[in-house]
Amino acid sequence: MDKQENAVLTVVGINDVGILAKTALCVAEAKGNVVQVSQIVMDKFFTMNMLIDITELEGSLKELEDALKESLPGIEVHLMHENIFNSMHRI
Amino acid sequence: MYDVKDIMETVSMIRDNNLDIRTTTMGISLIDCADTDIDKSCTKVYDKICRLAGDLVSVGEDISAKYGIPIVNKRVSVTPVSMLAGVSGGDPVKYAKALDRAANTIGINFIGGYSALVHKGFSAGDMELIESIPRALAETELVCSSVNIGSTRAGINMDAVRKMGSIIRETAELTKENQCMGAAKLVVFCNAVEDNPFMAGAFHGTGEADHVLSVGVSGPGVVRSVLAGMPKDAPLDEVSEVIKKTAFKITRVGQLVGSEAAARLNTQFGIVDLSLAPTPAIGDSVAHILEEIGLEQCGAHGTTAALAMLNDAVKKGGVMASSSVGGLSGAFIPVSEDAGMIDAAREGTLSIEKLEAMTAVCSVGLDMIVVPGDTTADVIAAIIADEAAIGMVNSKTTAVRLIPAIGLAEGEELNFGGLLGYGPVMPLRTKSPSVMIARGGRIPAPLQSLKN
Incomplete structure (x- = not known):
């Protein structure tokens, strides 16, 4: 089996019903596996970081990011391969 | 899981503070393209660049999407063209046009290496290339040119310095209808480095491998x-x-x-x-x-x-x-x-x-x-x-x-x-x-x- 590959998803925006549900649905549809989630709601702002196992992902990260942006209009979505965080923040 | 602070720092560097990869530049040696027939030589140059760097742009875009970081420019640098011109003779502008065609075919932003290294003196092809720079930069769109006129070990070639004064002026004059753009693509160096990926001064030095990718x-x-x-x-x-x-x-x-x-x-x-x-x-x-x-x-x-x-x-x-x-x-x-x-x-x-x-x-x-x-x-x-x-x-x-x-x-x-x-x-x-x-x-x- 290939080594597990992860991506980090960041979702920031005004809190609303169903953000987490919609995100999880998009990720599941692309065959991504949610490994870990952390979310903070402060006042009306919603910030979520999600670690996703993309070893079995169907389509590219860009396609998943586009799908998430479409399903979460007005909310900032960033999906990046975990290696960039490994590189920048770990020696 | 990664620290939320680290994640947000990376995201904000890219989103708010313009963090990007400025350029991925493939350096390509053209030594094996030299031919005594300038047209054959130009064809080999065009073919080699398209063969090696054909996927440079698409790979750049893929990686950019994967890591969520913009890669602004994709470029190619080549062996100083004066060396090819020295072997083939003929009008060096033909090489500039071949480089420009290759750059357009593979979709890159700039191609550098229309260059001569004359810090100690002129060899075959050097003067011809330098004199052709104004025309080469006026008649092409993506070609960049550089000339090394001095170094710590050799001193400064003041004949070349004098020549470059008039070449810069002439280059600007030939492109005066277009904001004197030619001169923005021409650099005069002292102690030029062989592995610079930045334009307009990039060229692929003779001490480098056949092809390399620099960032x-x-x-x-x-x-x-x-x-x-x-x-x-x-x-x-x-x-x-x-x-x-x-x-x-x-x-x-x-x-x-x-x-x-x-x-x-x-x-x-x-x-x-x-x-x-x-x-x-x-x-x-x-x-x-x-x-x-x-x-x-x-x-x-x-x-x-x-x-x-x-x-x-x-x-x-x-x-x-x-x-x-x-x-x-x-x-x-x-x-x-x-x-x-x-x-x-x-x-x-x-x-x-x-x-x-x-x-x-x-x-x-x-x-x-x-x-x-x-x-x-x-x-x-x-x-x-x-x-x-x-x-x-x-x-x-x-x-x-x-x-x-x-x-x-x-x-x-x-x-x-x-x-x-x-x-x-x-x-x-x-x-x-x-x-x-x-x-x-x-x-x-x-x-x-x-x-x-």
């Missing part, structure tokens, strides 16, 4: 933003420490992108050039970093010291982050490409004399400076000689990229568009250096001891 990182906006978060009374050693840490993070991204791009393109990874390269975009300026350190405006007294510290801290942070650092590595100060420098030049705070002093402590040299249209070839040559002397004596790379604004006078502006930016015509001394320039010959290599 130029950027990020003045990130450094400025980190400094903005520090108290105004923090001592300069702390400021330097913060710059170092930031440079480390930026360079790690360059190393990641470069090694992955090289693997996907079946080539070897060359170097990360850890330069702070500004763009005209607001928030992406080296001048604004200097102002954040504590100067009212870039060009004020204190600028040289602040820049020296910045340049050194960037290198210290970057060297630890990558196993292979090279190229120019330092802070760039191209006037027309930096919003803060443009403002300082417009207001007269930043003068060419101050810029010259700054080039003694940072990467490269007098870069992207618009000078009056009536500047004589001798004055341009004298500026090149001054700048080359700084590079030669200090064992560092210096360069001159001046744009004589044909038909314009002091106070007017040229606008190149895009990353090359825009800038006001800056005043020069007008007393004549002609007798010295007309002497020609060579300035001998400087003594390497008794350093005072």
Whole structure:
């Protein structure tokens, strides 16, 4: 089996019903596996970081990011391969 | 799981502070394309570039999407074309056109290497190439040219310096209908490096492998933003420490992108050039970093010291982050490409004399400076000689990229568009250096001891 590959998803925006549900649905549809989630709601702002196992992902990260942006209009979505965080923040 | 603070820092560097990979540049040797028939030689050049760098753009876009970081430019640098021209003879502009066609076919932004290395003298093909530069740059769109006229070990070839004064003028004149754009694609070097991925001075040195992939990182906006978060009374050693840490993070991204791009393109990874390269975009300026350190405006007294510290801290942070650092590595100060420098030049705070002093402590040299249209070839040559002397004596790379604004006078502006930016015509001394320039010959290599 290939080594597990992860991506980090960041979702920031005004809190609303169903953000987490919609995100999880998009990720599941692309065959991504949610490994870990952390979310903070402060006042009306919603910030979520999600670690996703993309070893079995169907389509590219860009396609998943586009799908998430479409399903979460007005909310900032960033999906990046975990290696960039490994590189920048770990020696 | 990653620390939320780290995640948000990376996201904000890219989203808010213009962190990007400035360029992925594939260096390609053209030595095996040399042929005594210039047309055959041009065909081989075109084929080799398209074969090796055909996927450069698509791989760049893939990696950019994977890591969520923009890769702004995809470029190719080649063996100095004067070597091919020396073998084949004929009109070197044919090579420029072949390079331009290849660059258009594979969809890159610039191709560099229409170059000659003449720091000690001219060999076959060198003079022909230099004389063809104005036409080559006027008749092509994406080709960049550079000439090395001096080095610490060889001294300065003053015949070449004099020649380049008139070539720069002629290049601007031939492209005067197009903002004198030709001169923005021509660099004159002292101590040129063989693995620089940045344009317009990139060429693929003869000591390099057949093909390599190098990366130029950027990020003045990130450094400025980190400094903005520090108290105004923090001592300069702390400021330097913060710059170092930031440079480390930026360079790690360059190393990641470069090694992955090289693997996907079946080539070897060359170097990360850890330069702070500004763009005209607001928030992406080296001048604004200097102002954040504590100067009212870039060009004020204190600028040289602040820049020296910045340049050194960037290198210290970057060297630890990558196993292979090279190229120019330092802070760039191209006037027309930096919003803060443009403002300082417009207001007269930043003068060419101050810029010259700054080039003694940072990467490269007098870069992207618009000078009056009536500047004589001798004055341009004298500026090149001054700048080359700084590079030669200090064992560092210096360069001159001046744009004589044909038909314009002091106070007017040229606008190149895009990353090359825009800038006001800056005043020069007008007393004549002609007798010295007309002497020609060579300035001998400087003594390497008794350093005072």
